[in-house]
Amino acid sequence: GDSVTQMEGPVTLSEEAFLTINCTYTATGYPSLFWYVQYPGEGLQLLLKATKADDKGSNKGFEATYRKETTSFHLEKGSVQVSDSAVYFCALSEGSRDDKIIFGKGTRLHILP
Amino acid sequence: DGGITQSPKYLFRKEGQNVTLSCEQNLNHDAMYWYRQDPGQGLRLIYYSQIVNDFQKGDIAEGYSVSREKKESFPLTVTSAQKNPTAFYLCASSLRLAGAYEQYFGPGTRLTVT
Numbered sequence: 442g443d444s445v446t447q448m449e450g451p452v453t454l455s456e457e458a459f460l461t462i463n464c465t466y467t468a469t470g471y472p473s474l475f476w477y478v479q480y481p482g483e484g485l486q487l488l489l490k491a492t493k494a495d496d497k498g499s500n501k502g503f504e505a506t507y508r509k510e511t512t513s514f515h516l517e518k519g520s521v522q523v524s525d526s527a528v529y530f531c532a533l534s535e536g537s538r539d540d541k542i543i544f545g546k547g548t549r550l551h552i553l554p
Numbered sequence: 555d556g557g558i559t560q561s562p563k564y565l566f567r568k569e570g571q572n573v574t575l576s577c578e579q580n581l582n583h584d585a586m587y588w589y590r591q592d593p594g595q596g597l598r599l600i601y602y603s604q605i606v607n608d609f610q611k612g613d614i615a616e617g618y619s620v621s622r623e624k625k626e627s628f629p630l631t632v633t634s635a636q637k638n639p640t641a642f643y644l645c646a647s648s649l650r651l652a653g654a655y656e657q658y659f660g661p662g663t664r665l666t667v668t
Contacts, residue, residue, distance in 0.1 A: 473654040484558075484644050484659030485597075492654045530596065534654065541587075541612075542648075542657055546596035 443468045447531045447545035454521055455553050462516040462548050464505075464531035472533040474498075474507055474514040475542070479528045488516075488529070526552045556581045558660035560645050565665045567639075575630045575663045577645035583658070585651045586628040589644040590614060591662075597644065603628055604651045632665065639667045 448463045466472065473492045477485040489498030494509035503518045514531060531545040558579045567573045579586065585604050589597040599612030603622040617636025622628055628647075632639045642664050646657040 475656060477659075482662075484560075484646075484662050485657075486659065487656040490654065490656060541599065541602060541651065544597045549594075 443472070443533060443535060443543050445531050445533055445543055445545035447529075447548050450528075450547075450549040451551055452548060453551045453553065456523055457520045458552075460516070460518040460521045460525075460550070462529055462531075462550070464514045464516065464545060466512050466514065466531075466533050468512075468533055468535060470535050472535045474505070475532040475534070476503070476505055476514070476516050477530040477532060477544075479530065479547070481527070485530060521550075521552050523552045523554050526550055558645060558647055558658055560643075560660035560663050563661065563663060565663055567665070567667050569667055570634045571667075572634055573632050573639075573665065573667075575632065575643055575645075575665070577628045577630065577660060578626055579628075579647045579658070579660075580626060581647055581649075581658060582625070583647035583649050584625070585648045585655075586622065587646045587648075587657065588612075588618075588620065588628070588630045589646065591642045591644060600630065600643075602651070632667075639665060641665060 444467045475490045476488040478488045479485045489500040491498040491507035497506045528547045530547045534542045561576045587602040588600040601620040603609035619631045645660040648655040648657045
């Protein structure tokens, strides 16, 4: 079945460092891909998405490119801030009638001032 | 403002009692979902609903029940049969069940059973 694998955390970086959180997926069709973020004690919010190969999603300085050849959707940010500390979830949705979004296990990010 | 509300934010119950968690959305979304999140864990799907009066079991439905009598509302009951009910519960909705429709999440309810 479909699955999402993302790097285990926690990831700890200093402020202004470059961030990469790896995400790879397994899917039978052509899924849409998402990154969600969860701040402490809150629900998840959509950070960005991409719906077809080579699409780049971007928001708040974060970017991720849908790479079909490597089945990846890695999240990147050029200069992280303390306020980026959160848990990040990669997710996919196949798009057929009975399919649901499948989430990865999440990666906790700590940014040190 | 449109969104999803969950109440209460914190809930405490004694073992053996059923408890119902509220979830309401005013986004006019067809699909609604309940997830459970344990510390350091990802999301696990409990139940989901595509339309009013219809719902399906997710990956961990045992010990839980739901209803979908109105489009806006999808309450979750944690029954006494749920062996380990203490967790953070998240409700979500999306325009449709699948495809490129992102899910919108509520703020969550933290349930503690002692």
